[in-house]
Amino acid sequence: MKANHIFYLLRATYQNIRQHLVINLISILTIAFSLVVFGAYFFGYLNLQQTLSRWRADIQVIAYLKDDISRRQLQQLETFCRRQPEVAKVVYVSKKEALQRFRESLGQGSRLLEGLEDNPLPASLEINLREGVRELPVIEKLTARLAARPGVEELQYGQQWIAKFYSVLNLLNIFALGITGFLFFVTVFIVSNTIKLSFYSRRETVDIMELVGATRSYIAVPYLLESLFQGAVASLVALGILYSLYFSLAQWLQERFYFLQGVVAVRFFPPLVLAAFILLGVGLGLLGFLVSFRWLRGS
Amino acid sequence: MIKVFHLYKNYLPTVMVLQDVTFAVAPGEFVYLTGPSGAGKTTLLKLLFAAERPKSGQILLAGRNLTTFSRRQIAHLRRTIGVVFQDFKLIPYRTVFDNVALVLEILGLPRNEIKKRVWKVLKLVGIEQKLYRYPLELSGGEQQRVAIARALVNNPQIILADEPTGNLDFEITTEIMNIFNYVNSQGTTIMLATHNRMLLEKFRKKVLTIHQGRVEEFSWTAAAE
Numbered sequence: 249m250k251a252n253h254i255f256y257l258l259r260a261t262y263q264n265i266r267q268h269l270v271i272n273l274i275s276i277l278t279i280a281f282s283l284v285v286f287g288a289y290f291f292g293y294l295n296l297q298q299t300l301s302r303w304r305a306d307i308q309v310i311a312y313l314k315d316d317i318s319r320r321q322l323q324q325l326e327t328f329c330r331r332q333p334e335v336a337k338v339v340y341v342s343k344k345e346a347l348q349r350f351r352e353s354l355g356q357g358s359r360l361l362e363g364l365e366d367n368p369l370p371a372s373l374e375i376n377l378r379e380g381v382r383e384l385p386v387i388e389k390l391t392a393r394l395a396a397r398p399g400v401e402e403l404q405y406g407q408q409w410i411a412k413f414y415s416v417l418n419l420l421n422i423f424a425l426g427i428t429g430f431l432f433f434v435t436v437f438i439v440s441n442t443i444k445l446s447f448y449s450r451r452e453t454v455d456i457m458e459l460v461g462a463t464r465s466y467i468a469v470p471y472l473l474e475s476l477f478q479g480a481v482a483s484l485v486a487l488g489i490l491y492s493l494y495f496s497l498a499q500w501l502q503e504r505f506y507f508l509q510g511v512v513a514v515r516f517f518p519p520l521v522l523a524a525f526i527l528l529g530v531g532l533g534l535l536g537f538l539v540s541f542r543w544l545r546g547s
Numbered sequence: 548m549i550k551v552f553h554l555y556k557n558y559l560p561t562v563m564v565l566q567d568v569t570f571a572v573a574p575g576e577f578v579y580l581t582g583p584s585g586a587g588k589t590t591l592l593k594l595l596f597a598a599e600r601p602k603s604g605q606i607l608l609a610g611r612n613l614t615t616f617s618r619r620q621i622a623h624l625r626r627t628i629g630v631v632f633q634d635f636k637l638i639p640y641r642t643v644f645d646n647v648a649l650v651l652e653i654l655g656l657p658r659n660e661i662k663k664r665v666w667k668v669l670k671l672v673g674i675e676q677k678l679y680r681y682p683l684e685l686s687g688g689e690q691q692r693v694a695i696a697r698a699l700v701n702n703p704q705i706i707l708a709d710e711p712t713g714n715l716d717f718e719i720t721t722e723i724m725n726i727f728n729y730v731n732s733q734g735t736t737i738m739l740a741t742h743n744r745m746l747l748e749k750f751r752k753k754v755l756t757i758h759q760g761r762v763e764e765f766s767w768t769a770a771a772e
């Protein structure tokens with residue numbers, strides 16, 4: 249391999265792509281389509297997982313207090329809470345603060361509250377739990393102890409299914425693995441067939457190059473570069489499509505479900521995932537190349 | 548230059564396409580390879596540039612035993628042999644220049660030298676005005692000139708041509724033969740397969756005749772047949 253070769257091989261790659269624009273376009277779109285399907289699925293998975301773990305961090309026990317609780321009772325209750333081994337933090341939210349928060353959470357809708365004379369919201373203690381004890385049995389034991397204390401009106405610790413997210417998450421992970429494997433094989437199959445198709449049309453060129461004394465690896469290089477190029481372009485196209493899908497989804501959520509803002513937040517891929525995604529595209533190109541070139545050599 | 552000993556070749560297990568073929572071509576000779584269609588001419592040439600492997604027997608090109616060559620050695624061998632086909636075998640989406648330059652690109656020569664040498668050889672075969680045309684824009688005779696230029700561009704010691712004028716009319720055949728004759732006069736060994744009797748009569752050479760895979764005759768007397 250000489251320095252001149254690099255130039256000739258790059259030029260051959262460029263010529264190949266230019267001369268087979270349609271086939272390249274088909275390959276790129278095929279890879280991009282697979283990547284979009286895979287990416288959309290992964291996007292959903294990632295966001296669901298993120299939302300679940302955010303909810304998990306939010307799990308807290310809220311003790312709503314009776315309106316007639318005395319100062320001493322309140323102090324005793326707070327101290328009692330702090331002493332419990334499961335408890336990380338206790339925050340007192342007064343009736344006034346509760347109303348204020350409610351106003352904020354309503355945003356524009358807060359005008360509805362203007363005619364309100366009495367404050368209907370109770371004061372509360374927000375009890376955050378230590379890492380590792382945010383599980384249903386632990387929470388149930390704690391709330392049983394708290395319920396017996398004077399001044400406590402009601403205890404709330406989120407719906408049970410939030411506490412069950414461990415099993416949900418596990419199920420999700422197994423499911424994700426299965427789907428990922430399946431999508432991967434389908435994608436590789438489609439991609440290698442597309443590339444096979446494009447090689448088929450160039451079979452003659454490959455034969456001619458062999459006849460004039462090109463080695464197999466020399467012949468392979470432009471096809472390899474072309475496949476990598478296709479993979480890279482396809483992953484960029486796929487990211488473009490995914491981003492516009494994400495953008496419309498985020499906008500739709502914002503318009504229709506603005507009140508869910510703190511609860512459900514969709515996010516696009518973080519930089520690391522973006523890089524991995526492009527790498528995946530290039531890898532698909534490479535894999536398609538390997539499968540089809542082996543096929544070409546064999547026959 | 549070309550020495551073949553007891554060569555056997557079959558494609559199917561039971562049908563021997565070449566049987567006990569033995570002959571020698573001296574450096575600088577111009578030899579016709581002839582025989583009826585299906586006699587095994589193409590097969591013999593394919594064995595000579597290692598597109599096929601023999602069942603048994605030996606092939607020596609310029610003193611080197613080709614039957615033991617690795618794939619890589621075969622690639623290198625082909626850079627020293629020029630091969631011309633009836634159907635030209637040009638890459639349709641490369642220009643005339645690029646088709647011929649391909650051979651020298653594989654050798655890794657600098658661009659400037661490639662330009663010089665390609666131009667020179669295209670001039671030799673008389674097609675230098677069509678440098679940037681594509682093969683399918685050319686006539687059959689012109690395409691064959693390009694193919695010959697590609698075969699010549701690396702100054703091969705041996706040229707193997709399989710019915711190079713099979714698709715061309717007589718006038719163009721004569722022009723193509725003049726090119727081969729010129730190249731031969733410069734010292735290149737040529738083996739040219741044909742079953743065109745007119746050709747054998749007009750340009751008299753030594754003739755290797757094969758029939759049903761066996762050497763029938765190897766002499767100067769073919770034209771008298």
Ligand SMILES: Nc1ncnc2c1ncn2[C@@H]1O[C@H](COP(=O)(O)OP(=O)(O)O)[C@@H](O)[C@H]1O
Nearest residue numbers: 558559564582583584585586587588589590591
């Ligand atoms: N790839 C192949 N597979 C099987 N048989 C073949 C193949 N190539 C050639 N043959 C057979 O070998 C014989 C010689 O063919 P060929 O060398 O092409 O003859 P020629 O060039 O003299 O016309 C023919 O009978 C042909 O059918």
Ligand SMILES: [Mg+2]
Nearest residue numbers: 588589590709
């Ligand atoms: Mg033939």
